[in-house]
Amino acid sequence: MKLDKNAPFYIAGHGGMVGSALLRRLKSAGFTNILTRDFPSLDLRDSAATDAFFESTRPRYVILAAARVGGILANQKAPADFLYDNCMIAMNVLHAAKEYGTEKLLFLGSSCIYPRDAAQPIKESSLLTGPLEQTNEGYALAKIAGLRYASYLRRQYGCDFISCMPTNLYGIGDNYHPTDSHVIPALIRRFHSAKEEGKASVSVLGTGRPLREFLFSEDLADAALFLMERYSDEQTVNVGSGEEVSIAELARLVARTVGYEGRIVFDESAPDGTPRKRLDTSVLDSLGWTAKTNLKEGLPVAYNDFLRADTRK
Secondary structure, eight states: OOOOTTSOEEEETTTSHHHHHHHHHHHHTTOOOEEOOOTTTSOTTOHHHHHHHHHHHOOSEEEEOOOOOOOHHHHHHOHHHHHHHHHHHHHHHHHHHHHTTOSEEEEEOOGGGSOTTOOSSBOGGGTTSSOOOGGGHHHHHHHHHHHHHHHHHHHHHOOOEEEEEEOEEEOTTOOOOTTTSOHHHHHHHHHHHHHHHTOSEEEEESOSOOEEEEEEHHHHHHHHHHHHHHOOOSSOEEEOOSOEEEHHHHHHHHHHHHTOOSEEEEETTSOOOSSEEOBOOHHHHHHTOOOOOOHHHHHHHHHHHHHHSOOOO
C-alpha cells in the first residue's frame, strides 16, 4: 500500500519515546501533514474528546502508540490504573478511527501480552494459550483488549487495522523515573548516579538470570512505517531484534557504557518477572524487515540522551 505523504497522519502518543521516534521517522520519510496533540489538551481516555478530535481532523492514517507505561514496580503499585487507562485509550482511538473513516491504522501492543511460560521464541499464535505474568497483568490485559478490538473491527467492518507486538524497548526520550521506569533506563540512571557519587557497589533488582530481548526505539519506528506500507492482515506481527541477553549481562553492558567500575550486587528478594522473553520474528523477517541497531550501538545513544535530558531533578 502506497501511503499519501500529504494526507493527515495522526501519531497518538507522539510525546513518548516510541511516539517521538515515529515522528522523526515520518518526517525523514517526507510526510508533510503529521497530526499531534499533547496531553492534557487531548485526553484519549475521554471518548467525547477523542471523537471530536477525529471528527475535526479526519486522519487518513493512525499509529496508536499512546499508553500508560512503567516497569515492574509501577505495574504492581497501580494495576487498576494501568488496566483502565490503557483500555480507554485503545477503545476510544480505535472506535473513533472506525467512525471517522481512517484508512489504515497500526495498533502498537507489547510482548507482555504473551503467556508467562510461553514456548521460546514466542510465536504470535501463543496469545491467550496460558496465564499472564502477574507483575504486569493489568497492562497486558488492556493491550490484549486493544489488539482484539482492532482485529474485530477489521473482521466486522472491513477496517484496514493492523497490530504489531514489539519486544522490550529503549531509546531516545525514555522514562528515567527512579522507581517507575523500565530496566534499561533504570540501570542507566542507577549506574550514572553511582559513578557520580563514587559508590563502591550498585544493587540491581532480581537475580540477574532472566533473559530479555531489547529493541531500539528508532528501529521500532522504522518497522511500524514498513508495516503500514506493506502489511494488511488480522494476524498480529512480532517486532524484535533477535538479540537475547541476561539481565546480569545487560547490567554489565550498561555499567561499561556509563563508565561505572564498581561492583554489581543482585537483590534476589526482588521479583524477576517473566523468566525468559524472546519473540519469534519469522513473519516480519519474511516480509523483508530486520532490526539495524544492536545493544552495543544503542546503549551509548540512550546514555547520551539521558545526559542531555533534565531527568534527574
